[in-house]
Amino acid sequence: MNEKFPSSESSENIYQRGKFERERAPEYVEQIATDFSEHYSDSGYLEREAVPISSKTDPTVRFIGSHISVFKPELLGGTIPAQGEYMVQDCLRTKNVRGLFDDSYVAGWGSSFISLGALVPKDRLNEATERQLKFFTERLKVNVDDLRMRVSSADKDLLDSCLDYLPEKSLEIDTREARYYQHVIGIEGVRGRNYNMALRNPNGEGFSDVGNIILLENDDGVLGIETAIGSSVVLKQLYNLEHVNDCYPLVGFEAVNPQFRRKLEDSIIVSMRLLKEGLLPRGSDNRERILRSYLRSILYFALKTNISLDSIHSVMENYEATQFPNDQLNTSEQIITALTEYEADLRAGKVNGKEDEVIAAELKINFMQIPKKIKKGDHIRVIAPSRSMGLLSDDVKKAAMEKLESYGFKLSFGKHVDETDEFLSSSVSSRVEDLHEAFADKTVDGILTVIGGYNSNQMLDYIDYELLKNNPKVFCGFSDITAIGNAITTKSNFITYSGPHFSSWAIKKGFDYSIEYFEKCCMSDESFVLHPSKQWSDDPWYLDQERRDFIDSEGYWIIQEGLAEGKTIGSHARCLAALQGTQYWPNLDNSILFIEEDAETNIQLFDRLLQSYIQLPDFKGVQGILIGRFQKDSNVTKEILTKVIQSKTELSNLPIVANVNFGHALPLATLPIGGRISIDTKSNNPITVVQH
Incomplete structure (x- = not known):
């Protein structure tokens, strides 16, 4: 073993960095990027220019989540410069978006970060290892005893490279599951084997990953060697920060419940970066849909933590002035405008998915239920809330039944549908009983009214709207049924349908259009x-x-x-x-x-x-x-x-x-x-x- 990095005793304050001054946060981030660039430039590496996060440099990804997306052409084309290349790249990984509205999800990582990366030809593994180690020990002045290489014995080439430069005590060999040493690249046919570099935790107990060396290979062998270092996680270790988001601090949320604070910060940071790259809150592509999720979550966290949008606006303006001092685009204002419009949309009933429903619940908006759609083979109950079925001729009843049954529906009828009084209807109590039984019967999937008339509004004061609300079903009819349909929708909070009566289905000619739109409205969600x-x-x-x-x-x-x-x-x-x-x-x-x-x-x-x-x-x-x-x-x-x-x-x-x-x-x-x-x-x- 050639020990090129001699050890020494760590001090009690292992990194001796002093206090992280939040108002100077951009300087810390810029300095570590500068240190990295100078280190690799001084070693002869070529600088690769960064691209926007939303760049389509790599069309296989929505956002640039790693510098390898930029290096991909050289990697796959076998044109990696002999002297190697490096870059400092803003990245966005949207893993957290899946847990934004899950209160049990903890955002341990920030979605937006700066990746420090390098790429060298396949025969320069030892040099890649040495360059990375010297970046920490010479540029960042980290004691070698505060470094660990986590490597698998199955990867002999990686293990040998580590042993060439470090004592065995600085290696953690086979301490993790096998998949820990396998890197998912996101490039078809390319896989990665890696060792991870870890820094000692600031309290002196344990280590946390901050970067890695990755052998990129396909079935034909090694394609190249990637160095990857996360600037935020390095700063978190060196300055004993609580969370990686503290590298981009939003001053003003310190008192917010930690359960929501980090996700709120993450959502604001991501939203600002994407808006500054020109994405639109109401845009239609997948990247803008992701932006909308992050934006909506800001409103969600504001509601969960009782923070006003005005307070969030103030925090964002301070953050924007600190992080983007030369940028003229006011994304703080854009975010507040988008959230205000979004809340107005929700209050207007524009609901398009689970996120909307979750936020609406926090806003205490009572959204309209959509009854389960009926399908062929379902059970349809026929009732007479207005005039009686006794008004229909036998031919009409038979034709309606045959047509509905030909569509696969199973029919049943309310007990009182044939009752007829001098007003060609039945008693209020009979009609209400049939209505209640139709909604309460778990075997009934949908309800059709017999025909219209003049008196369905007689029932309204006697309906158990809570029963209906707890058993929403397709309820369809028109004309006089308008009164009861609107009353049910208003009081029981679910959609009813203005459409064909049971009797309408007896029509033999010119009814195809009616069937088409009955199917579209009552049998489909589209x-x-x-x-x-x-x-x-x-x-x-x-x-x-x-x-x-x-x-x-x-x-x-x-x-x-x-x-x-x-x-x-x-x-x-x-x-x-x-x-x-x-x-x-x-x-x-x-x-x-x-x-x-x-x-x-x-x-x-x-x-x-x-x-x-x-x-x-x-x-x-x-x-x-x-x-x-x-x-x-x-x-x-x-x-x-x-x-x-x-x-x-x-x-x-x-x-x-x-x-x-x-x-x-x-x-x-x-x-x-x-x-x-x-x-x-x-x-x-x-x-x-x-x-x-």
Whole structure:
């Protein structure tokens, strides 16, 4: 053994570095990078220029997580400079993103760090070992007794290289599992074998890894030798820092619960670095989605620790001024703006995943539940909350049952569906009993209403909304069912559906469109574009199924241009209006109103109804309006409807689309009550059902 680094006794204060001055943190980081650069430059290595973290230098990674991503072309091409090359590279590894919203996850490492790296040809292992050792002992003045090489006896070449320069007492041989000595490179066909260098912990007890030497090889042999040193972990050891993030200190979070503090710091540091590289909070690629997770977690930790966004803003501004003194881009302001907009989106009901749900829970936002979608083979219960099934002819009942069963549904009927009184309905208690049993029955997957009528609102005060809330199911019907559907959504907090009744399924011709959108809305989770039907009808189909009158559709009527998105509230205008002033009236904040009327309503009555909505205190929350196709007997044209709409200044800034396929003209699409719809009148597809 050639002991080129003689040992000496360590002092009690083993590194004798003094106190780490937080306000000078960038100087410490810069100094260790300078020491590394000078050390390798003085040894004849060529300097390799750093690249942005979000660079696509290596298209196989989202962010530069190691200098090897920059060195890859030379490594794979066999063109590593004979004298070797080195670089100081900002890196980002997003391992912590998986635990940001898991309160049990501890962020032991910082996501953002500076990697000190070098690469030499495959025949210079001993030189790589010597260069790395001398960096610590000569440049950083670390006593050799405070160093350890952790190596596997199976890697004889690495072990021999260590023994050439250090006494055996400075080696930890086979003290770890085999995989510890195997380095995952992230380059197809390339693997790594490594020994790790560790520094004694500042308290003198034990050692912690700070870097390594990696033999990079493929099936043909060794390709090159990589040196890697983490500047943050070295500084943590030398200055007895509590955490690697203390190399980039955000002064002001010292009193924050440590469970959240380090992840909060990490999220701020990462967010700032990515914003400074031009990534956008609302961008669409995978890197910007990761940025959004880090940004959202800042709001999450603020809520968990009761820190105001104003306080976080102040800490970020101080940090930004210290870490990026010459940068004109104010990312602190960008972050606060993004978080404020994000919170507003959440409060508007824009929920797109688990992260949103977790943060919304902290904000105490009560999100709308989405019932489990039904599928072929499921059990459908038919009930009559309005008029009785006794009103239907045997032919209609038979045709509806056959069609639903042909789609694989298993049908059952409420006990009281055939009860009929002088109002062609049944008692309130009978109807409520059937409703409760349908929701309470665990074998029932979805519920269809028989038909509309005039009196479903009689039930509203007698419904057990807590029972329904605890057993959300697809509940579908239209017309008079609008009252009960909106009441359930408002009180039980789950989406209901304005769509075909049980009786509607008896339609033999022109019903394919209705089936298509029932499937999209009630049998799938995917968002979908609502296209206009090619034809429509307004004839009494139940009188003669063979002789039908179909009319070519002229498509949507764009009454007013605009762009909007919001929660959906609808659909039969008079039934919905009957809820005004009651506890069942839905909140119109950030809503898309979708309304329709039947043949009993002319343009004057529709005008009056619309005005009653406009005069509601919360109508200002309506973001856009969809109007269902009018029946022929209403005599409503595009021109007269446009005149009515444009006479109301309160509607002047709203996108309004009419002649949409929902309501009493056929075919009818299924739309969610309490879901989300977007309107973009400039698009080829103006209406998209986003959440249902």
